């Protein structure tokens with residue numbers, strides 16, 4: 513690929529040039545390399561990408577503790593539904609800095625809090641370092657610990673949780689060109705759509721829209737069944753809950769979902785540029801994720817916008833009363849936090865919350 517001078521200093525670009533000399537690469541392979549190359553991947557770096565100034569993107573957790581507080585209540589309901597077990601384990605996958613775990617553990621109280629065990633799962637070095645600090649009081653008392661991706665867990669009672677995990681899994685953009693399916697590839701001269709037959713993705717897209725038109729298409733995440741079912745199967749009984757960017761399959765197909773690149777709080781579609789230096793994400797196909805989870809035996813699988821979920825499950829009246837006692841600056845921050853989670857133009861409609869339930873299979 514013709515790269516500007518200086519970009520060749522990026523070791524991933526050098527590796528990519530060698531790979532491209534042997535032939536074009538599917539966009540999903542470039543995304544996998546960009547995010548998870550063992551030495552130079554974006555999520556294998558020592559410095560994390562999350563936050564505001566000088567960082568690439570923020571998540572709901574940077575905005576304040578309200579998502580964690582609302583989740584703590586939802587998890588408490590799950591604990592009650594399970595008959596208040598003495599141990600209620602929360603496994604958070606793609607847990608990043610551990611801020612969601614910290615907010616949940618801080619918000620929990622009484623016998624529910626006493627039952628909580630929080631497991632942080634994320635092999636990202638920067639995440640681990642930040643999580644050691646955020647979770648320090650809970651690590652010290654044995655209420656939180658770290659798990660490695662290769663470790664196995666005995667199925668447990670409790671909850672499996674994730675925030676922005678599935679949108680970070682490598683995904684392949686596909687389009688219908690009017691006659692055939694084409695996939696986005698990286699060649700030595702740049703990105704190109706090339707014809708390819710892949711029966712699984714084609715069958716899925718066609719089953720989701722009976723009248724696909726030229727230009728329609730979506731993203732296909734190869735590892736979604738494996739990652740989602742491994743997590744769901746870790747749950748002996750309890751709640752599966754995930755929060756992510758994404759939409760229903762027919763809506764993704766109609767909009768021509770593609771990969772997005774985040775750097776310095778700007779977003780564009782140039783996934784092939786500055787590989788390993790930027791975040792790459794893909795919309796989550798919630799229709800497909802629901803089907804995969806139902807196949808693992810989860811029941812009551814449903815998803816809705818984050819905005820609706822917050823309005824249904826957060827104690828808005830109680831929060832309003834509690835915030836009156838806070839200093840003005842903090843009260844304003846809480847209001848902003850709530851607006852970001854619920855406003856359609858912010859996270860409210862761009863994010864969805866999926867829940868599923870497992871009754872004890874033993």
Ligand SMILES: C[S@@+](CC[C@H](N)C(=O)[O-])C[C@H]1O[C@@H](n2cnc3c(N)ncnc32)[C@H](O)[C@@H]1O
Nearest residue numbers: 555571605606607608633634636675676677680
């Ligand atoms: C977009 S970040 C979200 C981090 C955090 N949940 C947050 O909201 O700030 C995605 C995280 O998922 C992690 N990840 C990707 N694939 C994973 C997998 N198969 N298992 C566990 N973590 C994974 C990455 O290392 C990265 O830290």
